[in-house]
Amino acid sequence: xxxxxxxxxxxxxxxxxxxxxxxxxxxxxxxxxxxxxxxxxxxxxxxxxxxxxxxxxxxxxxxxxxxxxxxxxxxxxxxxxxxxxxxxxxxxxxxxxxxxxxxxxxxxxxxxxxxxxxxxxxxxxxxxxxxxxxxxxxxxxxxxxxxxxxxxxxxxxxxxxxxxxxxxxxxxxxxxxxxxxxxxxxxxxxxxxxxxxxxxxxxxxxxxxxxxxxxxxxxxxxxxxxxxxxxxxxxxxxxxxxxxxxxxxxxxxxxxxxxxxxxxxxxxxxxxxxxxxxxxxxxxxxxxxxxxxxxxxxxxxxxx
Amino acid sequence: xxxxxxxxxxxxxxxxxxxxxxxxxxxxxxxxxxxxxxxxxxxxxxxxxxxxxxxxxxxxxxxxxxxxxxxxxxxxxxxxxxxxxxxxxxxxxxxxxxxxxxxxxxxxxxxxxxxxxxxxxxxxxxxxxxxxxxxxxxxxxxxxxxxxxxxxxxxxxxxxxxxxxxxxxxxxxxxxxxxxxxxxxxxxxxxxxxxxxxxxxxxxxxxxxxxxxxxxxxxxxxxxxxxxxxxxxxxxxxxxxxxxxxxxxxxxxxxxxxxxxxxxxxxxxxxxxxxxxxxxxxxxxxxxxxxxxxxxxxxxxxxxxxxxxxxxxxxxxxxxxxxxxxxxxxxxxxxxxxxxxxxxxxxxxxxxxxxxxxxxxxxxxxxxxxxxxxxxxxxxxxxxxxxxxxxxxxxxxxxxxxxxxxxxxxxxxxxxxxxxxxxxxxxxxxxxxxxxxxxxxxxxxxxxxxxxxxxxxxxxxxxxxxxxxxxxxxxxxxxxxxxxxxxxxxxxxxxxxxxxxxxxxxxxxxxxxxxxxxxxxxxxxxxxxxxxxxxxxxxxxxxxxxxxxxxxxxxxxxxxxxxxxxxxxxxxxxxxxxxxxxxxxxxxxxxxxxxxxxxxxxxxxx
Numbered sequence: 077x078x079x080x081x082x083x084x085x086x087x088x089x090x091x092x093x094x095x096x097x098x099x100x101x102x103x104x105x106x107x108x109x110x111x112x113x114x115x116x117x118x119x120x121x122x123x124x125x126x127x128x129x130x131x132x133x134x135x136x137x138x139x140x141x142x143x144x145x146x147x148x149x150x151x152x153x154x155x156x157x158x159x160x161x162x163x164x165x166x167x168x169x170x171x172x173x174x175x176x177x178x179x180x181x182x183x184x185x186x187x188x189x190x191x192x193x194x195x196x197x198x199x200x201x202x203x204x205x206x207x208x209x210x211x212x213x214x215x216x217x218x219x220x221x222x223x224x225x226x227x228x229x230x231x232x233x234x235x236x237x238x239x240x241x242x243x244x245x246x247x248x249x250x251x252x253x254x255x256x257x258x259x260x261x262x263x264x265x266x267x268x269x270x271x272x273x274x275x276x277x278x279x280x281x282x283x284x285x286x287x288x289x290x291x292x293x294x295x296x297x298x299x300x301x302x303x304x305x306x307x308x309x310x311x312x313x314x315x316x317x318x319x320x321x322x323x324x325x326x327x328x329x330x331x332x333x334x335x336x337x338x339x340x341x342x343x344x345x346x347x348x349x350x351x352x353x354x355x356x357x358x359x360x361x362x363x364x365x366x367x368x369x370x371x372x373x374x375x376x377x378x379x380x
Numbered sequence: 381x382x383x384x385x386x387x388x389x390x391x392x393x394x395x396x397x398x399x400x401x402x403x404x405x406x407x408x409x410x411x412x413x414x415x416x417x418x419x420x421x422x423x424x425x426x427x428x429x430x431x432x433x434x435x436x437x438x439x440x441x442x443x444x445x446x447x448x449x450x451x452x453x454x455x456x457x458x459x460x461x462x463x464x465x466x467x468x469x470x471x472x473x474x475x476x477x478x479x480x481x482x483x484x485x486x487x488x489x490x491x492x493x494x495x496x497x498x499x500x501x502x503x504x505x506x507x508x509x510x511x512x513x514x515x516x517x518x519x520x521x522x523x524x525x526x527x528x529x530x531x532x533x534x535x536x537x538x539x540x541x542x543x544x545x546x547x548x549x550x551x552x553x554x555x556x557x558x559x560x561x562x563x564x565x566x567x568x569x570x571x572x573x574x575x576x577x578x579x580x581x582x583x584x585x586x587x588x589x590x591x592x593x594x595x596x597x598x599x600x601x602x603x604x605x606x607x608x609x610x611x612x613x614x615x616x617x618x619x620x621x622x623x624x625x626x627x628x629x630x631x632x633x634x635x636x637x638x639x640x641x642x643x644x645x646x647x648x649x650x651x652x653x654x655x656x657x658x659x660x661x662x663x664x665x666x667x668x669x670x671x672x673x674x675x676x677x678x679x680x681x682x683x684x685x686x687x688x689x690x691x692x693x694x695x696x697x698x699x700x701x702x703x704x705x706x707x708x709x710x711x712x713x714x715x716x717x718x719x720x721x722x723x724x725x726x727x728x729x730x731x732x733x734x735x736x737x738x739x740x741x742x743x744x745x746x747x748x749x750x751x752x753x754x755x756x757x758x759x760x761x762x763x764x765x766x767x768x769x770x771x772x773x774x775x776x777x778x779x780x781x782x783x784x785x786x787x788x789x790x791x792x793x794x795x796x797x798x799x800x801x802x803x804x805x806x807x808x809x810x811x812x813x814x815x816x817x818x819x820x821x822x823x824x825x826x827x828x829x830x831x832x833x834x835x836x837x838x839x840x841x842x843x844x845x846x847x848x849x850x851x852x853x854x855x856x857x858x859x860x861x862x863x864x865x866x867x868x869x870x871x872x873x874x875x876x877x878x879x880x881x882x883x884x885x886x887x888x889x890x891x892x893x894x895x896x897x898x899x900x901x902x903x904x905x906x907x908x909x910x911x912x913x914x915x916x917x918x919x920x921x922x923x924x925x926x927x928x929x930x931x932x933x934x935x936x937x938x939x940x941x942x943x944x945x946x947x948x949x950x951x952x953x954x955x956x957x958x959x960x961x962x963x964x965x966x967x968x969x970x971x972x973x974x975x976x977x978x979x980x981x982x983x984x985x986x
């Protein structure tokens with residue numbers, strides 16, 4: 077029942093019994109309805125984890141004293157312990173160090189790919205969301221074509237054309253992500269386009285450009301941070317997958333997907349070189365998704 | 381008259397509901413304080429008790445407590461809570477479930493969302509019967525469903541049982557909802573704002589269906605924000621405010637001689653012909669001593685509005701024979717829909733208030749859209765200030781836009797959600813130079829509508845409904861227009877807030893001499909504010925003229941029907957005075973109504 081969620085200050089009306097006259101419309105102090113915000117522990121942990129990732133991406137050397145690329149052959153395949161938290165790999169490199177340094181690559185490529193998806197998705201989505209049937213059809217069909225390829229396949233296709241490398245893999249993942257954002261932005265544009273406040277802006281005599289810049293665009297973009305956070309986990313996952321297949325950065329780059337690929341050879345004797353980067357990927361994706369969903373919930377109802 | 385309301389209450393068996401000291405609260409709302417406090421309620425068989433109050437007064441939640449549907453986390457306490465003599469405080473969920481539908485039936489406001497879209501109304505009505513094993517054989521249930529649908533006045537029930545809610549018109553849908561509530565013959569019907577979203581003519585029919593049930597011996601708890609609706613049907617009225625009973629008693633007593641100032645305000649704030657040219661919110665009740673026949677004289681005194689200048693002859697808006705037909709989608713129906721607007725012509729002169737009344741689908745909104753230049757008419761033209769308006773490009777229109785402003789029904793959705801009050805108004809300010817001057821002008825406008833500088837940086841969503849509408853009025857005034865189109869500006873507001881907003885509009889209009897085109901489905905509101913009225917029906921103007929003449933002596937049949945079906949307190953009270961009991965004559969109104977109403981525009985008869 078929605079009655080319970082109403083602040084009590086709004087319930088009272090100014091037709092008082094006796095003393096307060098009906099004309100008294102002086103603004104009532106908005107009843108400070110402070111609700112204790114309770115954060116789910118999972119959400120808090122996710123946020124902390126993401127902050128840690130950020131720190132690791134900016135200054136990985138603060139977390140470890142080892143070098144991610146040069147290992148000590150004599151220390152090969154040591155199991156996890158105090159000296160090497162996550163153990164060492166075949167070449168004696170510290171897996172923890174490599175995982176920490178890998179954050180930079182995974183995040184950078186993920187965010188890069190995301191930026192590409194967003195840039196194209198926003199532009200195309202807004203174009204599709206206009207009241208132009210032909211433009212809408214054209215862009216929407218483009219989205220359909222793009223999304224009809226499995227993401228990995230499409231990315232492989234792009235990498236085949238552009239060649240391997242970090243930038244190219246970001247482009248590949250970015251292109252595969254365009255329809256996802258494009259469709260959300262298109263829907264949001266249509267929603268805002270038909271919103272009453274846009275109609276009113278027209279009635280009040282704003283030009284098309286003004287209406288678009290002042291009312292449509294900002295309200296469409298409100299949705300962006302939310303969908304971006306929700307989808308960045310996916311992007312990181314896709315990047316790791318492609319790197320695992322050898323389409324991204326090449327060994328010895330300490331990228332998580334690359335590390336996973338390297339660990340395959342030794343998996344039978346040592347689980348740690350593969351499990352920890354895999355865990356890093358999983359946790360990152362979960363953390364982004366949780367935080368993204370929480371953001372989405374907060375913004376819900378404010379987007380239209 | 382006070383005496384006979386108790387006449388046919390004989391035994392304790394007749395008491396359906398007996399509640400003393402009810403309080404309802406939520407642990408996490410309202411600071412733990414109860415939302416409903418010390419509430420008493422008794423309902424007998426064959427009695428209609430009305431629960432009246434403005435939004436947030438706790439009336440719905442009280443009614444739901446009779447079904448134990450208050451909601452999660454609620455705390456319901458009572459000194460006594462008897463339903464048909466049984467102590468409901470001891471009930472478990474299974475007991476409640478057995479009760480719902482058979483002893484208590486609930487009719488809610490919005491039939492479209494209350495009825496399952498995936499099931500036919502026949503299934504919907506049958507559900508309560510099979511669920512409670514009232515009837516076992518399928519054939520008996522089917523017969524009963526048809527019978528119940530016929531009983532609530534649904535024509536051709538055998539065909540209707542196979543239809544879905546969206547295929548029915550609003551009035552039929554509401555009646556189907558009532559049918560599902562009364563199918564298992566509950567002793568008590570709880571109707572929560574059953575007619576609020578309906579047109580007045582349909583409202584009259586729905587009320588007559590409910591009244592019929594009461595006459596057959598059911599108890600009715602009618603919840604409404606509208607005292608006039610209640611006046612025609614209720615035996616007793618309970619006025620609630622902030623979760624407490626402020627006034628209660630037999631209908632005639634409460635309405636004619638309201639004891640509590642709040643009730644007086646509620647009654648006096650209802651706009652009508654008598655309140656024309658006066659401030660509604662200034663109303664005072666003057667209780668005269670009773671006359672010889674025992675009829676009480678009470679008068680409502682109001683302060684007059686500021687004097688208005690005489691309407692000038694200059695024509696602001698000229699509407700010449702506009703027609704509009706919405707595109708007919710193939711396969712949506714066999715015949716093309718009738719035009720939304722059909723050869724409509726009228727003028728608005730400078731400083732004049734023109735009212736447009738009509739029911740939903742009568743073309744009011746289409747007309748407003750065309751006047752606002754949001755929609756092009758198929759035929760005819762609109763001229764603004766003598767210049768071409770409807771048949772020119774938007775870019776040419778833009779320079780005249782500031783002359784014509786708009787006050788919408790839902791102010792909140794007309795504000796950009798990112799904008800603060802200052803931004804909303806500031807956007808519509810034309811040509812005021814520097815920042816400081818703009819801000820001063822915005823404050824001036826806010827003060828004009830009864831707000832102040834403290835509201836500048838508030839977000840509209842944090843304002844109350846009345847305050848939002850004030851902001852929207854200030855925004856319209858910011859452009860210093862010649863004409864403001866007001867599309868149902870007060871229909872979403874409570875009556876006391878409505879009174880304040882109408883006073884504000886009236887006062888500003890009198891002072892500034894801005895012409896208003898005032899669209900409303902509420903005839904009382906139009907009667908209160910307008911100089912001239914246009915009655916829309918099926919896309920045509922069926923009658924036009926000065927408000928006084930039209931309302932006193934309507935010549936068109938539809939206008940007569942419309943006027944006859946407005947619930948009015950004075951009329952209802954006169955009837956009570958004439959007959960002692962009002963129910964039979966309400967039925968007369970209801971029956972004539974049913975006979976008179978024409979098929980709705982979608983071809984579905986009401």
